[in-house]
Every structure is written in C-alpha cells, then in structure tokens.
Amino acid sequence: xQKVTQAQTEISVVEKExxxxxxxxxxxxxxxxxxxxxxxxxxxxxxxxxRNSFDEQNEISGRYSWNFQKSTSSFNFTITASQVVDSAVxxxxxxxxxxxxxxxxxxGQGTELSVKP
Amino acid sequence: GAGVSQSPRYKVAxxxxxxxxxxxxxxxxxxxxxxxxALGQGPEFLTYFxxxxxxxxSGLPSDRFFAERPEGSVSTLKIQRTQQEDSAxxxxxSSPGPRGIQPQHFGDGTRLSIL
Numbered sequence: 001x002q003k004v005t006q007a008q009t010e011i012s013v014v015e016k017e018x019x020x021x022x023x024x025x026x027x028x029x030x031x032x033x034x035x036x037x038x039x040x041x042x043x044x045x046x047x048x049x050x051r052n053s054f055d056e057q058n059e060i061s062g063r064y065s066w067n068f069q070k071s072t073s074s075f076n077f078t079i080t081a082s083q084v085v086d087s088a089v090x091x092x093x094x095x096x097x098x099x100x101x102x103x104x105x106x107x108g109q110g111t112e113l114s115v116k117p
Numbered sequence: 118g119a120g121v122s123q124s125p126r127y128k129v130a131x132x133x134x135x136x137x138x139x140x141x142x143x144x145x146x147x148x149x150x151x152x153x154x155a156l157g158q159g160p161e162f163l164t165y166f167x168x169x170x171x172x173x174x175s176g177l178p179s180d181r182f183f184a185e186r187p188e189g190s191v192s193t194l195k196i197q198r199t200q201q202e203d204s205a206x207x208x209x210x211s212s213p214g215p216r217g218i219q220p221q222h223f224g225d226g227t228r229l230s231i232l
Binding site: 045046107 | 148150152157158159160161162165173176206208210212216218220221222223224225226228
C-alpha cells in the first residue's frame, strides 16, 4: 500500500523564523515521484517541486529547500526566513507511474502553516 | 486559457438532485485527473483520463459518480442523487504527458454543498 504521512497538522511561526515541514512516505515501488504542493486560502494547489526516487540530491530554490532521504522514507521541506505570504496549507504527495498506469497522486493530510508578522 | 479552469466555482444543491461539474484542462494536456477534497483533508483521487480514455476510475466512491471526457479535452464529473457526504471541493488537474510523470496543474476547484 502507498501512504503519505504529514504528522504536523498545524505550525505557527513568527516572520523570519525557519520552519521545516515533515513528510514520510510508504511504497513498495522502486520507481516513484515525490511532490510538494502549496494551497493558499484561494484553494488552488500550486506545484512546488518534484523529485524522482533515483535522485537523492537535496534541492534549494530561493528560501525553499528540500531534503530527500530514502533511508528514512522522508521528504522534508524547509522554508528559510519565513514570510507572511508563506501562510498556506502544504501537501506532500507520492505517485508511482509505473505501478499505477495513470500516476495518480496520493496526498498527505497537509500541514497548515501560519506565519505571523 | 493559461491554466486549468473549473466551473462553477460554487454549487449548492438539495439532497437527491443531480449535479455536473466542468473542467477545462490546459490546452494540449493529455492527462486529466479528478480529486475530491473534504474539509481539512488532503485531496483524494477519483478518476484519470488519458485523452478520451478513462483508464482508472478506482477512486469513484459509488456508481452515482460518473465522469467523461468525450473529445479528449473538456471533462465533466456528474454526481447523481446527491447525498450530504458528497459535500466537498472537487479538484481537476491536468498534465502534459501520459502516466502522470510530469507535475499536475490544478484548477481552483468546485465547492459543492449538499443541503
């Protein structure tokens, strides 16, 4: 079975603090993709990053960074120097296109991040 | 258009009525997905189309749910004899190629409320 767990339901920080959102996944497949999406109050899911299972290199994009560790089945997301505009619900997701033909996304329950000024 | 477009944005229906939700994917996108998102939860997969072919409908919760994409572009999700537990946000997503390897682009969703 495939599963994504985001244990942190809500996180509240003060602007300029660093914050890490945790994501743990389960899959038996050797080929899979991991994603992070942001859902602001407007409701649209905004794509942030995709990693494939063969690339464990960490990635940095501006204030965002991602730490992928296959040994612990984790794909954590860090926001450095958080800003009020980062307030949103963040979802981690998993897909296995070779296992299920369509590549449907399996989402975690989301972490609601609140950044206060 | 530039992004995935869904209509209506909000839909209120009485229990027992039929509803139809529309999705206009990004032009040229092969794959189209429907998800259901309950309040405070992550989206859950409903069904997947590759062009006009519905390749996976394993997530449809009952035979009251039906989806189609007859010409491989616009898709409609229909719910017959709606019940209160159908209240949710219905999200549509599209991606350029088959198999969902490329990132899915989501619409704003349709918020369905069943009274």
